[in-house]
Amino acid sequence: MAYILQVDFKMNGPFGDNMAKEFEGLARSINDEDGVIWKIWTENADTKEAGGIYLFNTKKNAEKYLEMHTKRLTSFGITQISGKIFDINKILTNINHGPIDVLEE
Numbered sequence: 001m002a003y004i005l006q007v008d009f010k011m012n013g014p015f016g017d018n019m020a021k022e023f024e025g026l027a028r029s030i031n032d033e034d035g036v037i038w039k040i041w042t043e044n045a046d047t048k049e050a051g052g053i054y055l056f057n058t059k060k061n062a063e064k065y066l067e068m069h070t071k072r073l074t075s076f077g078i079t080q081i082s083g084k085i086f087d088i089n090k091i092l093t094n095i096n097h098g099p100i101d102v103l104e105e
Contacts, residue, residue: 003085008051009073010080014026017044035061059085
């Protein structure tokens with residue numbers, strides 16, 4: 001079983017290429033977190049929102065990461081943070097080509 005973690009928050013920037021430059025180190029460090037399989041970075045400069053969709057190997061690792069990441073974002077002055085953990089319906093996700101082919105059957 002694997003779990004999706006969805007994190008969204010208000011942020012004044014940076015976005016786009018500037019975000020990629022400034023957060024490259026953070027992105028690389030996420031690969032070292034327990035249980036992270038992948039992350040999709042999300043951003044909307046028009047509404048000043050950012051976040052990510054993560055795939056974790058266990059619910060416990062997703063919960064642990066969410067707790068740590070919420071503290072990190074708060075230390076950056078970000079307060080409007082939404083974090084949710086979801087089960088994955090593999091059958092329906094596979095129909096729609098969701099990137100979960102890395103999961104064991």
